[in-house]
Amino acid sequence: MAVDITYKNGVLVLKRLGNFDIESILECGQCFRWERNKKNDYTGIVGKNVVRIAQTGDSVEFIGCDLNDFNDFWFSYFDLGTDYEAIIKELSANDEIMKTAAGFAPGIRILKQPLFETLVSFIISANNSIPNIKRIITSLSSMYGKRIIFENNEYFSFPEPTALANADVKDIALSKAGYRSQYIRKTAAAFMTDPLTVTMLKDMAYANAKKKLMEYTGVGSKVADCTLLFSGAFTNAFPVDVWVKRVMEELYLKEDTPIKKISDYAINKFGNLGGYAQQYLFFYARSNL
DNA sequence: CCACAGGACGGCT
DNA sequence: AGCCGTCCTGTG
Numbered sequence: 001m002a003v004d005i006t007y008k009n010g011v012l013v014l015k016r017l018g019n020f021d022i023e024s025i026l027e028c029g030q031c032f033r034w035e036r037n038k039k040n041d042y043t044g045i046v047g048k049n050v051v052r053i054a055q056t057g058d059s060v061e062f063i064g065c066d067l068n069d070f071n072d073f074w075f076s077y078f079d080l081g082t083d084y085e086a087i088i089k090e091l092s093a094n095d096e097i098m099k100t101a102a103g104f105a106p107g108i109r110i111l112k113q114p115l116f117e118t119l120v121s122f123i124i125s126a127n128n129s130i131p132n133i134k135r136i137i138t139s140l141s142s143m144y145g146k147r148i149i150f151e152n153n154e155y156f157s158f159p160e161p162t163a164l165a166n167a168d169v170k171d172i173a174l175s176k177a178g179y180r181s182q183y184i185r186k187t188a189a190a191f192m193t194d195p196l197t198v199t200m201l202k203d204m205a206y207a208n209a210k211k212k213l214m215e216y217t218g219v220g221s222k223v224a225d226c227t228l229l230f231s232g233a234f235t236n237a238f239p240v241d242v243w244v245k246r247v248m249e250e251l252y253l254k255e256d257t258p259i260k261k262i263s264d265y266a267i268n269k270f271g272n273l274g275g276y277a278q279q280y281l282f283f284y285a286r287s288n289l
Numbered sequence: 290c291c292a293c294a295g296g297a298c299g300g301c302t
Numbered sequence: 303a304g305c306c307g308t309c310c311t312g313t314g
Contacts, residue, residue, distance in 0.1 A: 127295040178310030
């Protein structure tokens with residue numbers, strides 16, 4: 001069952017990689033900077049790292065990636081050190097709903113994304129649709145990021161806090177971020193003077209880390225939970241958006257329930273696996289409800 | 290043209 | 303403390 005890793009001519013190949021479905025991982029709403037070239041073939045930029053990933057069955061190719069890139073960055077980004085089979089087993093025990101939801105997309109993984117990038121991306125996500133969020137981030141990156149050429153195409157790294165902090169709100173608004181433009185600039189400025197790291201968040205209790213994030217302008221409960229979960233800080237974070245609210249009411253609670261109550265229910269029910277449960281439920285809801 | 294989808298904020302009870 | 307109008311953009 002062990003994963004087999006080989007590297008030749010700029011292509012790193014993982015064989016027998018379980019619980020890894022590139023489409024589920026990249027289309028489940030946790031990341032915004034991957035473009036689909038064709039089915040099961042995506043190119044993405046994370047921080048300053050660009051890579052193309054092509055999957056056939058349980059064999060996954062990382063193109064334009066050497067062993068160092070993989071060990072230093074992508075292994076952690078794709079959360080390859082975590083046993084998802086065990087997580088699904090635990091969530092599914094005595095819970096037919098989770099069994100169905102996780103069984104629907106067992107190849108989902110929760111990415112560990114750079115903190116500032118994740119925070120700003122989810123500030124942009126507030127009251128917004130996924131295609132629009134992607135457009136805004138692409139636009140901001142081309143204005144304030146660094147240009148990188150990969151496979152003869154042009155990519156731009158996510159902007160550094162300084163670049164956004166020093167930008168004019170009017171210029172940020174050219175990205176079509178709308179009223180979120182001032183949130184982006186203010187948060188970047190705060191981040192620049194008082195940088196926050198995932199390590200710092202992990203050293204706090206979950207509730208304190210969430211409070212800390214909610215001090216940034218444009219960050220409410222949902223955006224804070226998304227940032228904690230998708231930066232790899234807390235696996236118990238359970239972001240409740242309209243879809244999760246819908247699926248929780250439909251499958252578990254059977255009645256209209258305030259968001260805060262849904263959070264409490266999930267924390268109590270799923271504990272440290274809440275974040276994984278949320279992703280399975282979210283993906284299931286988007287595809288079936 | 291209008292209705293609607295998607296969360297945070299701030300002003301109001 | 304909770305309720306609700308407003309914010310911006312894209313789509314049907």
